[in-house]
Structure formats: structure tokens, C-alpha cells
Amino acid sequence: MALDLFKEKGVPLDRQVFTWKDMVQRPYSKLDDDAFTRVRVILMNGIESDALRFKHIVARFNRQLREPLALIRRVEQHQQTLVNWLNPADQSPVETTLGFEQVAIEVTASVALKEPDPYLAQAYRFGMLEDFDHLYRYSALYDRIEGKDPNYLIQSYSDIRPGRPTAVEHRHPLDDLRRPYDMRTAHPLTKIHALLITAAEFQTHDFYMTIGPMFADPVARQLYAEIASIEEQHVTQYGSLIDPDQSVLEQWLMHEAMELYCYYSCLQYEGNARIKGIWQRMVDYELGHLHYVMELFQRLGGRDPAEVLPATLPDLIDFKSHREFVRRTLAQEVDLRANGTEFVDKAEIPPGHRSILYRDQLNSEGSPTETVAAGYQWTPGTELNARVQRVGVGPEGRLQ
Ligand SMILES: [Fe+2]
Ligand SMILES: [Fe+2]
Ligand SMILES: [Fe+2]
Numbered sequence: 001m002a003l004d005l006f007k008e009k010g011v012p013l014d015r016q017v018f019t020w021k022d023m024v025q026r027p028y029s030k031l032d033d034d035a036f037t038r039v040r041v042i043l044m045n046g047i048e049s050d051a052l053r054f055k056h057i058v059a060r061f062n063r064q065l066r067e068p069l070a071l072i073r074r075v076e077q078h079q080q081t082l083v084n085w086l087n088p089a090d091q092s093p094v095e096t097t098l099g100f101e102q103v104a105i106e107v108t109a110s111v112a113l114k115e116p117d118p119y120l121a122q123a124y125r126f127g128m129l130e131d132f133d134h135l136y137r138y139s140a141l142y143d144r145i146e147g148k149d150p151n152y153l154i155q156s157y158s159d160i161r162p163g164r165p166t167a168v169e170h171r172h173p174l175d176d177l178r179r180p181y182d183m184r185t186a187h188p189l190t191k192i193h194a195l196l197i198t199a200a201e202f203q204t205h206d207f208y209m210t211i212g213p214m215f216a217d218p219v220a221r222q223l224y225a226e227i228a229s230i231e232e233q234h235v236t237q238y239g240s241l242i243d244p245d246q247s248v249l250e251q252w253l254m255h256e257a258m259e260l261y262c263y264y265s266c267l268q269y270e271g272n273a274r275i276k277g278i279w280q281r282m283v284d285y286e287l288g289h290l291h292y293v294m295e296l297f298q299r300l301g302g303r304d305p306a307e308v309l310p311a312t313l314p315d316l317i318d319f320k321s322h323r324e325f326v327r328r329t330l331a332q333e334v335d336l337r338a339n340g341t342e343f344v345d346k347a348e349i350p351p352g353h354r355s356i357l358y359r360d361q362l363n364s365e366g367s368p369t370e371t372v373a374a375g376y377q378w379t380p381g382t383e384l385n386a387r388v389q390r391v392g393v394g395p396e397g398r399l400q
Contacts, residue, residue, distance in 0.1 A: 002312040003283075005257070006305075010287025013071060018078045018309035025278070027088035030095070033272055035155040036106075036319045038099045040266045041086045041275075043107055043200055044282070047262050050199030054210030054255055066250070068296060072289050087274065093211045093222075095144045099154050100204050101138060105158050109322035111197055112329075114315050116187045120241055122343055123328060124197065125329050127234050128347060129218050132326060133163030134227050137369045145217055157321040160378040164334050164367035169230050170362050172354040173196060175338040176236040183243040183250070189314040190255070191242075195258040205231035208379040220276050229362075238396035249301040250308055253293050257309055260286035267316035286391050287313035 004193035028037045055073040058065050087096065105128060139150040141162045150160055168239065181190050205228055212224025246254070263282040270276040294305040337355070339345045379386045 002262075004312055005260075005287075005290065005309055005312065006289050009291050010284040010289075010294070013075065013288050013292050014356030016075045016285050020084070023078055023081050024085050025082065027086050028275060030088050030091045030352060031152060034214050035102065035157055036100075036269060037272050037275060038087075039106060040155070040270065041083055041340065042096070042099050042103045042203075044262060044266060045080060045084040045087075046103075046200040047196065048076055048083060049203045049206070049280070049383060050195075051076040051255060051259060052080065053202065054252070059254065062248055063109060064300065065252075065296075068132055068292070072292065075285065079209075079285065082278065082284075086278075090144065094138065094146060094216065097138050097208070097211075098135065098142065098150050100207060101135035102154055102158050103124055103133055103200060103362075104128070104204060105135060105326060106319070107200060107321055108197060109315060109325050110318040111193045111321070113318075113325060114138050114191065115193055117181060117190050119179065120190060120193065123241060124193070125333055126343055127197075127201075127237060128326065129164045129330060129334060130166070130169045130230060130234070131163075132159075132330065133169070133369075134161050134167050136160055136231070136378070137166055137223065137227065140377055141220055141223055141380065143222060145215075147382065148371060149380065149385075150378070151380060156245070157323070158175060158327065159323060162373075163330060164336075166227065166230060167363055167367040168337075168359065170232070170355075170359040171233060172358040173233075173236065175315055175340060175355045176233045177240045177295055177341060178237055179341045180243040183246045186203060186243070188308070188310040188313070192258045192261050192314070194238060194241040196254055196262055196285040198235060198242065199258075201231055201234040201238055205235055219368060223372050226368045240282050243389075245299065249293070249297050253290070253297050253305060253308060255291050256286060256290040260290055261313050262317065263321070264313055266276075268316055269319040273289060284315055 013301065028041065030038075048313065052073055054367060055069045055076065059069045062069075091099075108124050108128040112121050115121040115124060135150075135154075135158065142148060154160065183191075191385050208224045208228035208231060212221060212228060213223070215221050242251075260283060263279050263286055267276060267279040267283055270279055294309075297303055297305050335346045336343045337349050338344075339349060339355075340354070
């Protein structure tokens with residue numbers, strides 16, 4: 001289903017209006033909807049939040065674009081509200097956290113598999129194994145503070161087991177920078193991927209920074225602090241894949257194309273008819289943004305948008321389980337480390353390397369991700385269920 005980016009104009013900007021009532025719609029169901037509906041809602045909230053972030057930062061540096069940025073930014077705000085308010089109130093912060101890590105695993109896996117540039121694909125696999133470990137650590141926290149099985153939410157799409165241990169993910173800042181793609185030769189999908197994963201990781205970082213201090217449990221407080229630091233590393237890594245030589249207008253154009261690409265991917269997979277209608281509406285709005293910026297690109301930038309935009313949207317995100325791919329990557333690449341912009345085996349990192357010194361100092365009083373998972377092994381239905389199976393249930397329905 002190819003969407004012609006130049007022919008389809010979507011909804012014009014002045015008709016992209018909301019009321020409080022249609023901005024705040026009925027949420028999805030935490031347990032009854034497919035886990036990938038939660039994944040899509042969380043992802044798209046991150047994408048919209050980055051649309052705002054990007055447009056604010058550009059406005060600080062650019063007088064000429066302030067008005068068009070303000071106009072589209074207000075729509076992004078209301079889009080984000082509509083999407084984010086689809087999260088249900090009975091989903092606790094730790095449960096939402098599990099959803100965030102499922103996004104980081106499954107969406108990054110899809111991106112890694114489709115990425116045409118082998119170096120960027122490697123960067124995505126590298127980060128994916130780290131977020132995979134976060135899901136396991138947060139599952140241990142969920143068991144600790146709510147005593148529940150994380151698989152209620154994950155719905156067997158993703159494995160719950162250690163990845164590259166978070167305690168060794170801490171790196172010196174200079175080992176988190178990557179080589180950017182080359183804007184002149186990179187495939188449009190490469191540009192879209194880098195923007196979308198950076199956006200997703202940014203909101204993960206911001207979410208952990210917001211909710212971390214709201215926990216009373218001291219291990220939870222430390223755990224969010226430790227993993228938020230890795231998310232900052234991930235934003236550094238993915239953000240540095242973006243070619244900084246692209247003009248502001250070109251980056252803006254690609255950001256709108258990326259938003260459209262993500263919503264259009266959501267639309268292909270959504271099983272909840274009501275939410276599918278929301279994705280369709282957002283596709284039409286983003287087409288409107290894209291055409292608005294195409295006009296600016298032409299008029300102010302003096303360039304033809306066809307120089308940078310593909311005629312149709314490239315291969316879409318696969319919202320499905322990537323269990324085998326993740327397992328294979330884990331088996332082959334768990335021992336990779338970063339040395340500057342390059343990925344090397346841990347045996348090639350010399351003793352006294354800046355990242356080892358950095359990590360040893362940070363972990364010198366213990367690592368919360370190790371503490372939380374000490375003795376934790378995911379068991380379907382929690383360890384109570386394992387005990388029922390082992391010893392059986394007595395006449396009054398009590399464990400024997
Ligand atoms: Fe948007
Ligand atoms: Fe991450
Ligand atoms: Fe947009």
C-alpha cells in the first residue's frame with residue numbers, strides 16, 4: 001500500500017482542530033488490548049514529544065521560521081495529548097515502564113532489520129541488547145513492588161531475561177558518540193530511522209526522569225536513576241547518527257516525513273478499530289504538515305523537496321515479536337563494547353580504558369540493576385504459580 005507523498009495532501013493545517021473532548025478519548029484496555037497497541041501509543045507519544053522538542057529548539061536559533069514553527073507546534077501538542085491520554089489510569093508507572101522497554105526492544109529490532117546501512121544497523125542492535133536487559137531489571141522491580149507477572153503486559157511477545165548487563169552499559173561520553181550518516185548518500189529510510197529511534201529514546205529518558213523520584217522504595221529510586229543514565233547514553237548514541245550538516249529546513253522536512261511514516265505503520269497493524277481511526281486521522285494531519293513544510297523548503301530553502309523525500313514511504317515498522325532475532329543477536333553480540341565510534345569485542349578493550357574507569361567509579365558503591373535482580377528469575381504467573389505446580393493446593397485452596 002504505497003502512499004504517494006507528493007499527491008496525497010492530507011488535511012490542511014487550518015483544519016487540524018481539536019476539542020478537549022476529542023483530545024481526551026477512552027483509553028485502550030491494559031489487559032484486553034493487544035500489547036502492541038500499548039507499544040504504538042507509547043512510541044507515538046515519544047514521536048510527538050520530539051516534534052515539539054525539535055520545533056522549540058529550532059525556534060531559538062531561527063527568526064524566519066518562528067511563525068510557521070509555532071503554528072505546527074500547537075497541533076503537535078494536541079496530537080501528543082490525544083495519543084498520550086490513550087494510556088489507561090489503571091496502568092501503574094512500573095507497568096508503563098515495561099511498555100516503554102517493549103517499545104525499545106521490538107521497534108528497535110524492526111529498525112535494525114530494515115536499516116540499509118550496516119554501521120547504523122549495528123548501532124541499533126547494540127542499543128537493543130541494552131534495553132532488552134532493562135526489561136528484565138524492571139520486571140524484577142515489578143515483582144518486588146507489585147508481586148505480579150510482567151507477562152500480563154508483555155503478552156509473550158518479548159523474552160524476559162538478562163541482556164548486556166546494565167551494570168556494564170555505563171560508558172564514557174566519548175564512547176557513546178557514533179559516526180553520522182552522510183546526508184548526500186544515505187537512503188531516506190536511514191534518515192527516518194535515526195530520527196524515530198532518537199525520539200523514542202528521548203521520551204524514555206524523560207519518563208524515567210519524571211517518575212523515578214515518585215517511588216518510595218529505595219531500590220526503585222536508584223534503579224530509575226541508573227537506567228535513566230543509560231537512556232541519556234542512548235539519546236547521545238542515536239542522536240549522533242543524524243548528519244548535522246543537514247539544514248534546519250531539511251531536518252524539519254524529514255521529521256514530518258518520519259512522523260507520517262510512524263503513524264502509517266501504526267495504521268497497518270492496529271487491531272482496535274477505534275484507535276485505528278485515530279492513526280488514520282494523524283496520518284492525514286502529518287501529510288498536512290509535510291506539505292506545509294515542503295512549500296517552505298521550496299520557497300525559503302530554494303530546493304525541491306523531491307531531492308530529499310522519497311516518492312512513497314519506505315518499508316514500514318513491523319509491530320510484531322522479534323524474539324528469534326533478539327535471541328540470535330544476544331548470542332552473537334552481547335560481548336560487544338564501544339571504543340569511540342566503533343564496536344569491538346570486550347577482549348579488545350584495554351585495561352584502564354576511559355569507559356572502564358568511568359563505569360567502575362559509578363558502580364563503586366554497588367549497582368541498583370544488580371541489586372534489584374538478585375535471585376530474580378522470571379516465572380510464568382510468578383513464583384507462587386511455580387509453587388502451586390510443585391507442591392499442589394490443599395483442600396481449602398491454600399498452598400500446602
Ligand atoms: Fe505530529
Ligand atoms: Fe534505551
Ligand atoms: Fe508533524
